Amino acid sequence: MDINIDIDKEIGVVGELLSQEQKTKGLLIHAFQKLQAEMNYLPEEALQALGRELNIPMSFVYSTASFYKQFYFNPRGKTIVKVCTGTACHVRGASEVLSELKDEFGVSEGETTEDLSMTLETVGCVGCCGLAPVATINEDVIGEIDDERINEIIRTVKEA
Ligand code: FES
Numbered sequence: 001m002d003i004n005i006d007i008d009k010e011i012g013v014v015g016e017l018l019s020q021e022q023k024t025k026g027l028l029i030h031a032f033q034k035l036q037a038e039m040n041y042l043p044e045e046a047l048q049a050l051g052r053e054l055n056i057p058m059s060f061v062y063s064t065a066s067f068y069k070q071f072y073f074n075p076r077g078k079t080i081v082k083v084c085t086g087t088a089c090h091v092r093g094a095s096e097v098l099s100e101l102k103d104e105f106g107v108s109e110g111e112t113t114e115d116l117s118m119t120l121e122t123v124g125c126v127g128c129c130g131l132a133p134v135a136t137i138n139e140d141v142i143g144e145i146d147d148e149r150i151n152e153i154i155r156t157v158k159e160a
Pocket residue numbers: 084085086087088089090124125126127128129130132134
């Protein structure tokens with residue numbers, strides 16, 4: 001596989017320990033992270049441009065991107081709400097929290113509102129089981145969710 005940049009120069013002596021494929025993957029992952037930080041997901045056109053620019057086959061670009069759960073291929077909302085559905089949260093009402101948010105925003109789990117204001121997802125456990133039920137709004141953890149906290153989540157999303 002040929003690429004147009006000198007990866008060895010970029011990563012120095014560490015490069016001697018890596019195969020060409022590992023180096024290319026590392027380069028792609030870095031590029032995906034930058035693209036996603038900028039665009040909130042990985043648009044197909046951007047991936048194609050990346051493949052062309054670096055002279056990397058699209059099959060390799062897609063297989064690398066799709067291997068990692070952190071990369072998204074559809075537009076995501078400005079605010080990402082994740083409802084924890086781990087055991088502790090499940091027992092303490094996560095389904096109701098999820099259901100209320102679905103109803104309020106008219107989306108199902110994994111979907112984004114049409115205005116791209118919010119993406120609703122679930123997560124296995126965020127490590128705050130003592131605060132169950134728990135959700136996150138972007139990086140912030142919201143615990144002990146009751147009706148009042150659900151309204152706070154809704155307000156936060158709408159005001160973002
Ligand atoms: S199960 Fe929800 S935080 Fe652990």
